[in-house]
Amino acid sequence: MLSFKPLIGIILVLALTLTQGCVVTRGTIGEPLQEDAISQIKKGTTTMAEVVALIGAPDRIVRGNDREIFHYYYYDGKSPAMLLVLLNFIRMDIKSDNLYVFFDKNGIAEEVVYGKRTGRTQFRLWPFGE
Amino acid sequence: MSSLAPRFSSIRFAIGILCILFLYAGCSVRRVAFNDVVTVEQVSFIRVGQTTIGDLADHIGAPDEITESEFGVVALYNWSDTKSAAFDFGALARLILPYAPTMTLNKTGITPEQLQVVFDPQWTVRAYGFSRRTMDKPIVWFWPF
Numbered sequence: 368m369l370s371f372k373p374l375i376g377i378i379l380v381l382a383l384t385l386t387q388g389c390v391v392t393r394g395t396i397g398e399p400l401q402e403d404a405i406s407q408i409k410k411g412t413t414t415m416a417e418v419v420a421l422i423g424a425p426d427r428i429v430r431g432n433d434r435e436i437f438h439y440y441y442y443d444g445k446s447p448a449m450l451l452v453l454l455n456f457i458r459m460d461i462k463s464d465n466l467y468v469f470f471d472k473n474g475i476a477e478e479v480v481y482g483k484r485t486g487r488t489q490f491r492l493w494p495f496g497e
Numbered sequence: 498m499s500s501l502a503p504r505f506s507s508i509r510f511a512i513g514i515l516c517i518l519f520l521y522a523g524c525s526v527r528r529v530a531f532n533d534v535v536t537v538e539q540v541s542f543i544r545v546g547q548t549t550i551g552d553l554a555d556h557i558g559a560p561d562e563i564t565e566s567e568f569g570v571v572a573l574y575n576w577s578d579t580k581s582a583a584f585d586f587g588a589l590a591r592l593i594l595p596y597a598p599t600m601t602l603n604k605t606g607i608t609p610e611q612l613q614v615v616f617d618p619q620w621t622v623r624a625y626g627f628s629r630r631t632m633d634k635p636i637v638w639f640w641p642f
Contacts, residue, residue, distance in 0.1 A: 429564065453592075459529040462532055465559035465560065480550060480551065480554040483558070
């Protein structure tokens with residue numbers, strides 16, 4: 368039983384040595400967009416007020432082609448880093464989700480455009496390659 | 498002669514370690530990727546006057562920004578791959594001195610790129626194009642001059 372103690376100590380020291388200088392950071396902007404709420408927006412029937420009730424107030428309101436466009440966004444960034452005494456690697460991967468709801472002149476949803484990229488955000492340390 | 502051989506090999510080993518340390522000394526590599534790259538091949542499906550904003554979103558996702566211009570509404574897809582490398586000549590001193598002088602060469606290349614798609618009032622594509630594209634730069638390139 369006693370012989371395990373040095374082994375545990377060695378494993379602990381090894382683990383600490385291997386992970387020393389490791390930094391893991393995650394940053395987000397906004398709230399993740401709920402796909403079940405987005406799917407409830409029906410073109411030609413859902414009103415502006417209903418969209419706000421479902422998803423919340425937009426992050427931006429854009430005007431284009433005489434129409435109001437609600438823009439919702441969410442950003443997710445993952446950044447691992449290895450900060451050793453002589454060598455540092457830092458990599459950050461940021462992706463965004465965007466939702467646009469186009470309203471006609473009567474305030475009825477006319478088009479919904481949604482793109483999700485944050486699912487592909489990765490913790491990648493190695494800065495070389497793609 | 499035989500007693501000199503191990504000593505010579507240990508000196509070579511020490512010199513090798515020093516060389517590796519010197520090569521990596523104060524080397525810092527940073528990379529920040531924002532969104533996925535949109536390639537020319539990915540947008541080859543676009544037909545001016547036919548492709549709608551919905552078709553575009555189905556193929557390459559929602560744009561990052563929609564704005565109005567004199568020519569119509571413009572959808573913008575943004576991405577970038579920022580590379581930064583630094584070499585601190587003072588880093589080796591950290592191993593032997595309590596004070597580490599800073600002698601750093603650093604180069605950072607921020608390359609924001611953009612796909613711009615202009616729509617007519619019926620939300621079909623009127624025109625599209627990429628921003629001025631930069632050639633791929635090496636990841637480790639710290640020489641700032």
